[in-house]
Amino acid sequence: MVDNVIAVRGVSKAFAGVQALDTISLEIAPGEIHCLAGENGSGKSTLIKVISGVHAADEGTIELNGKEFSKLTPMEAISNGVQVIYQDFSVFPNLTVMENLALTAELAEHRTFVNWRRMRRIATEAIAKINVKIDLDAKVGQLSVAQKQLVAIARALMSDARLIIMDEPTTALTKREVDALFGIILDLKSRGIATLFVSHKLEEVFEISERFTIIRNGKHVITCLPEELDHKKFSFFMTGREFDDA
Ligand code: ADP
Ligand code: MG
Numbered sequence: 377m378v379d380n381v382i383a384v385r386g387v388s389k390a391f392a393g394v395q396a397l398d399t400i401s402l403e404i405a406p407g408e409i410h411c412l413a414g415e416n417g418s419g420k421s422t423l424i425k426v427i428s429g430v431h432a433a434d435e436g437t438i439e440l441n442g443k444e445f446s447k448l449t450p451m452e453a454i455s456n457g458v459q460v461i462y463q464d465f466s467v468f469p470n471l472t473v474m475e476n477l478a479l480t481a482e483l484a485e486h487r488t489f490v491n492w493r494r495m496r497r498i499a500t501e502a503i504a505k506i507n508v509k510i511d512l513d514a515k516v517g518q519l520s521v522a523q524k525q526l527v528a529i530a531r532a533l534m535s536d537a538r539l540i541i542m543d544e545p546t547t548a549l550t551k552r553e554v555d556a557l558f559g560i561i562l563d564l565k566s567r568g569i570a571t572l573f574v575s576h577k578l579e580e581v582f583e584i585s586e587r588f589t590i591i592r593n594g595k596h597v598i599t600c601l602p603e604e605l606d607h608k609k610f611s612f613f614m615t616g617r618e619f620d621d622a
Pocket of ligand 1: 391392394395396414415416417418419420421422423
């Protein structure tokens, strides 16, 4: 019986002279909306890269689907349901929405030539999954930031994702776009897909998370429910500094 989509156990990662992660542990339940909070440089992106197999951990393990990995590869992460939406979305700006979506599927199946009718059907299904309207024939480079992000999310959902990781996804979004993104995250939840939402913004973390984890200088500080921590304590745990309101 697997009751987590992921269990990170004692993961450490150092770069030349910097201990980016220091024995971090974290578990996420199926369908859970979990925020990873921390100031700039606290190790959030590094943790994502270890979870997605981009960086090998120096120590510790990642458990996915009941399997324990000490050296996780990007393919193993994907085939065990982990998808990352990066800050730059990793979309191909000179290709259309349809091409961005369908090429991912075609490449995954190692096809040697492109069947355009099949591509259109696959791309239509992918966009329908997130219930938004986007012109499949628009060049992705000409879309708004929010629309590029939707293409990246639709693409992530083309695989059997069980955990979608979003690295600071609201950085360039308007309030309305943030609300739309939160709607999509709740919809993912209703389908049993968990989200790891990475943010350093207090208001967002309290609005969207069911549970959050704060890290500081690569170390785990606390994992708790939003109602267990007031804003002042949250800021203290993020920064390590007391704020004097007086
Ligand atoms: P965050 O995403 O929370 O802002 P990062 O995970 O990007 O933090 O960075 C954590 C620390 O690791 C920082 O001190 C950063 O400079 C360092 N770091 C991250 N990636 C690398 C890398 N590829 N090489 C060297 N240092 C890195
Ligand atoms: Mg980062």
